[in-house]
Amino acid sequence: MRWEDVTAHPPRAIGPDGHAEYDTNGYLAFPGLIGAEELAPLRAALDGIIEESRSVSESTHYLDLDTGHSAASPRLRRAACIDDVDDVFWSFCRDSVLVEIAADLLGPNVRFRDAFANLKWAGGGAAVEWHQDLAFYPHTNTGTIQFIVGLEAVAADRGPLMVVPGSHRGEIFSHYAPDGTWTGAIDPDLLRHEDLAGAIELIGPAGTVSVHHGLTLHYSAPNLSECGRPVLVITYSAADAIPYTAPPYRSSHYGELVLGEEPGLAHHEELTLILPPDWTHGYTSIFAHQDVHRTDEEPPDAARFQ
Numbered sequence: 001m002r003w004e005d006v007t008a009h010p011p012r013a014i015g016p017d018g019h020a021e022y023d024t025n026g027y028l029a030f031p032g033l034i035g036a037e038e039l040a041p042l043r044a045a046l047d048g049i050i051e052e053s054r055s056v057s058e059s060t061h062y063l064d065l066d067t068g069h070s071a072a073s074p075r076l077r078r079a080a081c082i083d084d085v086d087d088v089f090w091s092f093c094r095d096s097v098l099v100e101i102a103a104d105l106l107g108p109n110v111r112f113r114d115a116f117a118n119l120k121w122a123g124g125g126a127a128v129e130w131h132q133d134l135a136f137y138p139h140t141n142t143g144t145i146q147f148i149v150g151l152e153a154v155a156a157d158r159g160p161l162m163v164v165p166g167s168h169r170g171e172i173f174s175h176y177a178p179d180g181t182w183t184g185a186i187d188p189d190l191l192r193h194e195d196l197a198g199a200i201e202l203i204g205p206a207g208t209v210s211v212h213h214g215l216t217l218h219y220s221a222p223n224l225s226e227c228g229r230p231v232l233v234i235t236y237s238a239a240d241a242i243p244y245t246a247p248p249y250r251s252s253h254y255g256e257l258v259l260g261e262e263p264g265l266a267h268h269e270e271l272t273l274i275l276p277p278d279w280t281h282g283y284t285s286i287f288a289h290q291d292v293h294r295t296d297e298e299p300p301d302a303a304r305f306q
């Protein structure tokens with residue numbers, strides 16, 4: 001759906017200035033949007049996943065383990081397809097205020113893509129280098145958005161999401177290394193000072209929600225604090241945005257409409273997108289791909305670009 005058609009509908013959940021702010025910046029933030037009563041069952045369900053991970057000693061497609069993980073001291077980087085693990089996650093993806101926000105940004109017909117949890121454990125939880133989401137799942141148009149839901153408070157020392165306002169209007173970057181290897185990150189040599197100098201941290205209390213455009217540049221630093229930083233990551237697309245490639249994660253709800261009706265058409269924008277690898281041959285997480293080309297000499301630190 002064209003942006004002018006999306007904005008023809010009065011906003012449900014983003015406020016009267018939400019359309020203009022999102023169009024300009026490529027993201028929106030809602031501090032403390034999800035209340036304690038709604039967060040509690042989500043936290044409990046995630047605790048259950050962490051408990052079950054004690055029996056896992058190697059990363060799988062669904063559970064990506066952080067360095068130092070053990071039965072005695074579980075450390076997860078990611079739990080994928082959580083909408084299939086516990087109904088509380090799927091109910092949240094299908095029925096929460098996130099769907100109304102998605103409709104405000106994508107139009108009245110909204111499709112669910114995926115849901116996973118990223119957990120940054122205290123004392124060094126993994127960083128995520130600069131990237132654009134649409135590089136992982138190119139579509140016929142840019143109508144994809146990703147939500148980050150903080151299950152705990154997200155402070156500046158816990159590796160919060162950083163975004164570059166307005167970057168969704170700029171270059172679509174390659175996420176391959178110069179040797180042709182997929183890294184899931186933008187080569188630092190391609191990023192200029194002016195690309196990242198305006199990056200801001202999205203922080204807030206537990207229940208804080210942010211949503212960003214599929215081409216918005218974003219990053220998060222390691223969590224060096226004494227507190228964990230668990231978040232839910234949930235992606236939706238406009239129903240007329242048709243994927244070109246298989247999804248990295250395919251739960252039983254992949255592609256399901258959560259609002260509206262099937263449009264029966266594909267909307268195309270003029271885009272040049274570098275296709276990712278064939279994910280039908282396997283995918284663990286962005287962390288695993290970025291680890292391959294991460295070195296001590298080249299830390300994934302936003303400060304090195306500022």
